[in-house]
Amino acid sequence: MTINLTIKADGTKFPAEIIFKMAAKSGKLADSYLKKLNAPSNVVIFSAKKAWWNQEIVIDYHNMHFPAPVEKDQMTVLFRDQFSIHEMDENVDSLEWRNVQQILIPPGMTGQWQPVDVSVNKPFKDYFKEEYRNWRKNNINFSKSGYIQKPNRRHFVQFISDAWEKITPEVVQGSFYAALILRRDEFLPKEPSEDIAGSTVDLDADEEENILDISIYNESSFLDSGHEDEGNDEASANDSGCEMSEE
Numbered sequence: 118m119t120i121n122l123t124i125k126a127d128g129t130k131f132p133a134e135i136i137f138k139m140a141a142k143s144g145k146l147a148d149s150y151l152k153k154l155n156a157p158s159n160v161v162i163f164s165a166k167k168a169w170w171n172q173e174i175v176i177d178y179h180n181m182h183f184p185a186p187v188e189k190d191q192m193t194v195l196f197r198d199q200f201s202i203h204e205m206d207e208n209v210d211s212l213e214w215r216n217v218q219q220i221l222i223p224p225g226m227t228g229q230w231q232p233v234d235v236s237v238n239k240p241f242k243d244y245f246k247e248e249y250r251n252w253r254k255n256n257i258n259f260s261k262s263g264y265i266q267k268p269n270r271r272h273f274v275q276f277i278s279d280a281w282e283k284i285t286p287e288v289v290q291g292s293f294y295a296a297l298i299l300r301r302d303e304f305l306p307k308e309p310s311e312d313i314a315g316s317t318v319d320l321d322a323d324e325e326e327n328i329l330d331i332s333i334y335n336e337s338s339f340l341d342s343g344h345e346d347e348g349n350d351e352a353s354a355n356d357s358g359c360e361m362s363e364e
Contacts, residue, residue, distance in 0.1 A: 120339060136165055137164045137270060240284060
């Protein structure tokens with residue numbers, strides 16, 4: 118299971134994207150199964166054979182967050198890690214067409230310059246673990262073979278949703294300062310914008326030069342349930358300390 122988080126410098130959080138592993142040839146979860154997961158509005162679910170980003174998911178991501186080009190005199194900046202799929206010509210061209218400037222953070226530097234890594238991931242994972250432990254405390258059931266039952270995908274979707282809900286706009290906005298992308302004397306709207314791609318700050322010509330006039334995003338993924346065995350339907354989470362049943 119991969120979790121992808123996208124935030125904006127004005128404090129906006131976008132729905133957490135969950136990529137589940139799917140063994141079927143199509144690499145897709147059936148629509149009927151997706152409905153059973155009952156995903157809240159702050160979660161979007163994808164599936165892939167290796168539970169990781171692929172080209173189809175990347176294009177879906179672009180369409181979801183940057184559906185159309187903004188005005189030529191406006192700019193959107195997207196900070197993300199230097200992952201090979203982000204550097205593919207097709208994906209770079211897709212962002213340029215939408216007037217999105219992609220800035221790739223070098224390996225080993227995301228802990229300093231990527232807002233999600235600097236200030237958001239740790240509290241998010243802590244809240245996620247808390248949701249898991251609360252569920253475990255109240256759900257000590259055993260399988261027919263005598264093992265303690267693990268939470269299934271539907272439970273994990275809810276854990277992620279609840280954890281993401283607890284991340285405040287103040288934490289999101291502060292992460293861009295902590296990563297040194299913004300300075301405290303730069304201007305940002307006091308309230309998170311409802312716009313996804315084209316929202317910018319309207320400024321007078323005589324405003325100070327260092328005032329922000331662009332939309333700034335940060336997107337980051339982490340593999341929260343790794344080392345999956347191809348012959349086993351269960352996955353153990355290497356990051357959260359949780360175990361999930363693939364029911």
